[in-house]
Amino acid sequence: MTTIYFSALLKQKRYLHFYNRLVKLFKDNNLSCEFVEGTKDIWMRDFMPIKPMGGKYIQFDYHPCYLKHSAELITDGSIIAKQLGIEVIQTDIKLDGGNFVCYNEKAIITSRIFKENENYKEHELINKIKDLLKLKRVIIIEEEYDDYGHSDGMVRFVDDNTVLINEYTKKHFKYKKRLIDVLEKENLKYIEIPSTDNMTNAIGLYINYLQFDNVIILPKFNIKDDKRVLEQFKNIFPKYKILQLDCTEIAQDGGVLNCISWTM
Numbered sequence: 001m002t003t004i005y006f007s008a009l010l011k012q013k014r015y016l017h018f019y020n021r022l023v024k025l026f027k028d029n030n031l032s033c034e035f036v037e038g039t040k041d042i043w044m045r046d047f048m049p050i051k052p053m054g055g056k057y058i059q060f061d062y063h064p065c066y067l068k069h070s071a072e073l074i075t076d077g078s079i080i081a082k083q084l085g086i087e088v089i090q091t092d093i094k095l096d097g098g099n100f101v102c103y104n105e106k107a108i109i110t111s112r113i114f115k116e117n118e119n120y121k122e123h124e125l126i127n128k129i130k131d132l133l134k135l136k137r138v139i140i141i142e143e144e145y146d147d148y149g150h151s152d153g154m155v156r157f158v159d160d161n162t163v164l165i166n167e168y169t170k171k172h173f174k175y176k177k178r179l180i181d182v183l184e185k186e187n188l189k190y191i192e193i194p195s196t197d198n199m200t201n202a203i204g205l206y207i208n209y210l211q212f213d214n215v216i217i218l219p220k221f222n223i224k225d226d227k228r229v230l231e232q233f234k235n236i237f238p239k240y241k242i243l244q245l246d247c248t249e250i251a252q253d254g255g256v257l258n259c260i261s262w263t264m
Contacts, residue, residue: 001032002212005084005262007042008035010250015042018249025245031215038083040075043255044262045097045152047077049088051264052134053105057081059088060095065116066147086264091132093117093125098150098259103157105136112149113140141182145175146199152258153208154179158236163188164207166195191236194225201252208256209233212263216240219247219256 004026010019026033036044046064049057059078067073081088094116101108109129117125126138143149156164163183168176183190196204203221206229210217218233220226226244233242247256 002263003032003034004210004212005044005048005264006033006035006260007039007044008037009039009042010035010260015249018247021246025217025243029215029241029243036080036083038075038080041073042250042253043098043259045259046150047075047080048097048262049077049081049086050095050097050100050133052132055134057086057088058132059090060097061092062096063094064096064148084264089132091128093120093128093132095129096148096150097262098148098152098255100133101151101155101157102133102135103160105134106139106157106160107133107135107137108139108141108151108155108157108163110141110143110149110151110154112143115149137186139182139186139188142175142178145172148254150259153202153205153255155183156207156209156211158191161187161189163190164193164236165190166205166207167192168195169197171197193232194229202254202256202259203248203251205251205256208258210257210261211240214240215243217243217245217257219251220244221248221251222246 047062049059051057062074062077078088095113099109099112114122130138144154154166158164165179180190193207198204204223206219209219216233216237218230230242230244250256250260
């Protein structure tokens with residue numbers, strides 16, 4: 001059974017109701033989770049190391065531009081990894097875990113990677129990432145119109161040939177077209193998932209679900225699309241156990257379930 005790791009900061013008052021629901025869901029479904037002390041914020045996915053298939057954990061440099069003036073929120077993932085008994089290989093490449101969506105030897109990363117690593121030539125950067133993470137293909141998509149530039153809020157793999165994307169409104173038609181052009185060029189089929197144009201928080205960001213083993217935990221926001229998306233996921237992932245979890249509190253702070261979780 002896979003253990004899912006979360007920050008112990010979820011126990012603080014502002015997230016306490018969410019924490020209680022999360023713990024109950026894991027207990028009721030015989031799932032395993034642990035809460036890690038020593039993090040500076042709750043977004044475990046971003047600062048923790050990434051483990052390639054059959055390789056060692058790679059610790060990327062976590063100093064994203066959106067935290068340039070918030071050093072107190074930067075967690076050294078290698079320290080947390082050591083706390084968990086994990087040895088890492090350090091690299092100077094800046095790559096948030098939230099900007100890494102993969103399936104087997106294929107990964108999707110947004111163009112934010114180039115902005116964060118201007119000391120590298122683009123082709124050299126991609127080749128080094130492929131080498132570190134044992135990838136055959138890195139697909140670059142244009143970053144969205146938010147502060148973070150994370151691919152896990154934009155696209156997720158269903159299988160090697162299919163991805164989920166947000167159901168963009170007419171307001172973002174041009175961006176949607178550019179995204180689809182890249183996906184089609186890579187011979188990837190896509191399925192659209194309801195989302196909102198909300199730019200102030202992550203309410204409606206269903207695509208940031210948590211997936212492990214044969215389980216998917218789907219965010220719930222107490223909005224009209226909750227039921228529709230649940231049925232859609234049951235059809236897309238018929239072999240998975242689909243659970244829903246009210247994520248209102250953490251979504252107000254800009255992320256959902258993939259953002260706050262990490263697995264060994």
